[in-house]
Amino acid sequence: MIEGIFEAIMLLCFAAAWPANITRAYRARTAVGTSLAFMVIIEIGYVSGMVNKFINNDINYVLAFYIFDFALVLIGILLYFRNKRLDALHSS
Numbered sequence: 466m467i468e469g470i471f472e473a474i475m476l477l478c479f480a481a482a483w484p485a486n487i488t489r490a491y492r493a494r495t496a497v498g499t500s501l502a503f504m505v506i507i508e509i510g511y512v513s514g515m516v517n518k519f520i521n522n523d524i525n526y527v528l529a530f531y532i533f534d535f536a537l538v539l540i541g542i543l544l545y546f547r548n549k550r551l552d553a554l555h556s557s
Contacts, residue, residue, distance in 0.1 A: 469527040476530035483537035490541060496548040504542050511535040 490499060515531045518524050 469523075469525050473527050473530050476527070476534050480530070480534045480537055483534070483541065487537065487540050487544065490544040490548060494548055494551050496545050496552055499541075499545050499548065501542065501545050504538055504545065507538050508535060508542070511538065 511531050511534055515528060515535070518528050518531070
């Protein structure tokens, strides 16, 4: 069970910030100040971590944390596109 504990802690620390970001983006209803590029880079990092787990046959509970973090960032990306659409509606 100790195997991967520090990797899991790292992923949990990253995950701790995303709910606040998601809430802010949802309430703000604007994409201003949001970086799609940043979120895509983060997603690439999570996908790379997951691929590493499979390549090295190191599939354990830590993979669930990668998936959870990936899902949180994906929600942020989806909100970005929603807010971009809302920005376009408000500007017309």
